[in-house]
């Protein structure tokens with residue numbers, strides 16, 4: 233059983249896992265019930281989260297109840313503690329929406345919460361991030377996590393995010409950052425061989441690998457970039473209890 237689960241969560245792409253794996257993992261979760269860790273997204277407690285990751289699974293990563301990973305729990309806490317996301321009625325665009333967030337953000341913001349994606353059936357609006365189908369200054373917040381490493385022109389995509397944000401609005405734009413991190417982002421959209429992409433950019437559907445210049449790229453799109461080491465302001469105990477990765481930076485772009 234354990235082997236089957238570990239195979240399932242390692243090799244089934246996350247978008248399918250979110251659609252079909254949910255029920256099975258909830259059952260698995262019953263065997264992991266405890267009090268050592270708590271998922272802030274779904275408020276469920278376990279003795280540990282499940283391991284997750286394709287090549288080298290990370291321990292204590294996946295919430296069996298809502299399928300949140302470390303980064304989702306971090307974003308949730310960040311939105312809660314450092315923004316008005318949970319307290320003010322906001323117009324929100326959620327690009328490539330993560331399943332663990334959708335029902336909860338819908339409850340918070342109702343019709344003002346819009347999900348968009350080029351292919352995901354989880355999203356309400358079918359859209360290309362290079363040409364977001366909304367007028368300028370529409371949204372208070374844009375969530376766009378683990379998207380920019382896949383798209384043809386990330387600067388154009390971020391310019392579009394900047395365009396649809398209201399002045400003073402913010403966008404959370406997490407991207408995967410692999411160690412060792414280069415000084416400069418490497419990209420080549422002409423490479424289409426999955427193995428070559430995996431070797432160069434870390435995954436078979438990535439077209440670039442971000443470097444330490446990521447914030448400068450955000451600024452090239454007209455946003456003010458902020459790198460927030462929010463997770464390290466939490467105690468070690470809290471980091472452990474929420475299953476967070478110490479040092480994981482939150483990248484935010486603010487519309488001037």
Ligand SMILES: [Zn+2]
Nearest residue numbers: 271274295298
């Ligand atoms: Zn959860």
